[in-house]
Amino acid sequence: MTHANSAAHDSRHSPLAGIRILDMATVVAAPFSSTLCADMGADVVKLELPDGTDPLRGLAPVKGELSLYWKVTNRGKRGITLDVRKPAGRELFLKMLPEFDVLVENFRTGTLERWGLDLATLHAVNPRLTVLRLTGFGQTGPYAARAGFARIFEAMSGFTNLAGEPAGSPLHMNYPVGDMVAGLFGAFAIASAMAERRRPGCADMPGREIDLSATEALFRLLEPLAVEYEQLGVVRQRAGNRATYTAPSNMYATADGQWVSLVASSDPIFRRLCQAIGQPQMADEPRFGTNPDRTRNLEALDDAIAGWFAANTYDEVARALAASEIPFSKIFTIADIVDDPHFQARGAIVRLPDPELGSIPAPCTVPRFSGYQPAPPRSGPGVGEHNREVYGALGLTPADIAALREQRVL
Numbered sequence: 226m227t228h229a230n231s232a233a234h235d236s237r238h239s240p241l242a243g244i245r246i247l248d249m250a251t252v253v254a255a256p257f258s259s260t261l262c263a264d265m266g267a268d269v270v271k272l273e274l275p276d277g278t279d280p281l282r283g284l285a286p287v288k289g290e291l292s293l294y295w296k297v298t299n300r301g302k303r304g305i306t307l308d309v310r311k312p313a314g315r316e317l318f319l320k321m322l323p324e325f326d327v328l329v330e331n332f333r334t335g336t337l338e339r340w341g342l343d344l345a346t347l348h349a350v351n352p353r354l355t356v357l358r359l360t361g362f363g364q365t366g367p368y369a370a371r372a373g374f375a376r377i378f379e380a381m382s383g384f385t386n387l388a389g390e391p392a393g394s395p396l397h398m399n400y401p402v403g404d405m406v407a408g409l410f411g412a413f414a415i416a417s418a419m420a421e422r423r424r425p426g427c428a429d430m431p432g433r434e435i436d437l438s439a440t441e442a443l444f445r446l447l448e449p450l451a452v453e454y455e456q457l458g459v460v461r462q463r464a465g466n467r468a469t470y471t472a473p474s475n476m477y478a479t480a481d482g483q484w485v486s487l488v489a490s491s492d493p494i495f496r497r498l499c500q501a502i503g504q505p506q507m508a509d510e511p512r513f514g515t516n517p518d519r520t521r522n523l524e525a526l527d528d529a530i531a532g533w534f535a536a537n538t539y540d541e542v543a544r545a546l547a548a549s550e551i552p553f554s555k556i557f558t559i560a561d562i563v564d565d566p567h568f569q570a571r572g573a574i575v576r577l578p579d580p581e582l583g584s585i586p587a588p589c590t591v592p593r594f595s596g597y598q599p600a601p602p603r604s605g606p607g608v609g610e611h612n613r614e615v616y617g618a619l620g621l622t623p624a625d626i627a628a629l630r631e632q633r634v635l
Contacts, residue, residue, distance in 0.1 A: 238597045239266020244419050247272060247325040248302065249309070251279050254375070254404035254439055255331035255359040256299055258411025262327075263301035263602060264590040265416075270325075270615060271302040275633050277608035296604035297587045300577055304606025305615045306635050310340055314634045318342070321619055323351045326422070327415055331359045334369040344434055354432040355418045359411050363438035373439065375401035382443035383450060389463040406446065407439035467527065472519035473498070476556070477531050483539035487530070487546070487553045490516055494551060501549040502533040579604040609635060 244267040248259040256271070263269040273279050281299075282292040308314040319342075322328070328347065330337060337343060347354055358364060361373020376397050379385045384403070389396040414435045421427055453459045461469075466476035471490035478484055489498040492515060496508040507513055507529060512522040519526055534542060539555060546553045555561070562568050563586075576584040578601065590599050612635055616626055629635040 238594075239599065240594055240597065241265040241267040241416065241419065244268065244327065244415075245325045246270070246327040246329060246415070247322070248329040249273075250329050250331040250359065252281050252284070252331070252404070253298060253401055254407040255329050255357065255411055256281070257405060257408030258357060258359065258415060259327075259329050260298060260300060260302070261408065261412035262415055264599065265594075266597075266599065269302040270611070271299050271304045271606060272307050273304070273608065274308055275306040275609065275630070275635055277306075291581055292605075293585070296579060296582075296585060297577065299605030300587060301602030302606055303611035303615060304609065305612050306609035308634055309342065311632070311634050313629060313632060315341055317616075317619075317629070317634070319346070319350045321615075322347060322354060324619075325351070325354065326419065327355045327357060329357045329359070329411070329415075333372065334360055334364050348432060352431055353422075353429065355415070355422075355435065356432065357411055357415055357435045357437060359407060359437045359439065361439050363441065364436045375403035375439075378403035378407070378439040378443050382440050383447055384443045387447075387461060387463060390465045391463050393463070395463060403439055403443055407437065407442045410442040410445070411435075411437055467523060469520060469523065471516055472523055473526055473530055475527055475530070477534035479534050479539040479542050480536060481538045483542075484556045485534065485539065485542060485553055486556060487551065489551055490519070492516070495519070497549045498530075498546075498551050501545045501551060502530065504529060504533075575601040577601050577604040580607075 241262055244262065246259050246262055246267050246269045248256055248269055249272040250256050250259075251273075259267070259269045259271075279295070281295050284292070284294050286293040307318060309318045344356065347356060360369070361378055362368040362371055376385075379397060379402065380395075382403075385395045385397055387395075388398075414437060418433045418435065421433075422430065450461055453461060466486075468474035468488075468490075471488075473495070474488045474490055476484055476486050487498075489495050495513070496505075499505050499508040511518065513519050513526060537545075543553075543555075557565070563574065568574065571589075573589050574586045575589045577587050579585050582604075585604055587601075587604075612626060612630075613623065616635075617623075621629075626635060
């Protein structure tokens with residue numbers, strides 16, 4: 226099954242060239258995994274129900290009837306429809322499966338099994354198939370069958386407990402960061418499995434089942450918390466914008482109302498900061514001499530720094546900090562990102578060709594590989610847009626496809 230349409234990247238030097246992925250997942254997390262692989266040159270076919278009811282198609286942002294979220298999150302994929310719950314759909318699905326290296330799914334534990342698509346059945350038709358199973362809590366354990374969304378993963382992992390003011394409630398981001406983190410781990414897992422397959426002697430090894438818990442993915446980011454709790458008895462808590470493990474590292478408001486994030490936690494940088502804010506003597510005070518000293522005296526340290534910020538405009542702050550090579554940034558909005566010369570010079574925003582909007586902006590492919598300069602992929606496919614192409618390659622005639630559409634299998 227070749228990838229010959231306009232959504233294709235230049236596959237000559239792409240890291241995942243030749244890898245074929247069937248993505249039957251819904252919403253964001255698992256589809257993001259396969260999208261990241263598509264960015265690296267994998268051939269990804271997006272499977273959805275014939276009625277186009279994937280919740281992502283109705284998730285903001287939308288413009289009229291156009292799902293902007295779908296267009297960017299499923300970029301670079303070909304789109305087909307199939308209802309695998311129907312006997313004819315299941316039969317066609319199993320006929321198609323040997324064409325792929327990876328299957329991506331995110332249904333509740335046990336769902337594929339109820340549809341007669343258990344792992345043994347999948348491997349009977351394609352023994353080399355790797356199956357990424359991304360769920361909220363994993364394939365085993367007492368919570369395995371629970372439904373989950375990003376905010377649930379974030380809350381349960383301990384991630385959300387670290388965000389917010391000390392005296393206030395924990396805070397969620399206004400974005401499903403838990404889904405995106407899980408998606409990153411999913412892409413890493415797929416790439417790992419494919420790297421293993423390419424090792425000498427491993428080409429015909431049995432396909433892997435990848436059990437990816439979104440909650441565990443988020444927890445994996447909180448690396449020192451378990452040992453901190455066991456060895457020191459510390460349950461890390463919210464600290465607002467202040468970091469309690471390194472200092473100074475906080476957010477400060479300028480005289481003209483601009484918020485600035487600053488990190489000057491190494492001793493040389495802290496010394497330069499003291500010079501920049503006109504208080505060089507602070508660097509020699511015992512309470513601020515080292516990072517551990519500064520973290521024990523956070524309030525006094527932050528009061529001194531915050532006072533300087535409050536007395537100066539952002540332009541004055543930026544000039545002084547840049548001249549002293551202090552790491553800082555104002556808090557960027559998307560409007561700032563679009564206008565920023567560094568993002569522009571790097572081409573951090575690319576234009577995805579789109580049949581309805583002409584082109585739309587989206588983040589560039591990350592990371593950048595030497596010798597690989599992918600063309601911007603096309604935006605996410607329409608419902609069943611590539612049915613004829615994909616199913617035709619399997620030998621189905623236009624009449625076959627029309628009949629299956631009439632039966633609402635496609």
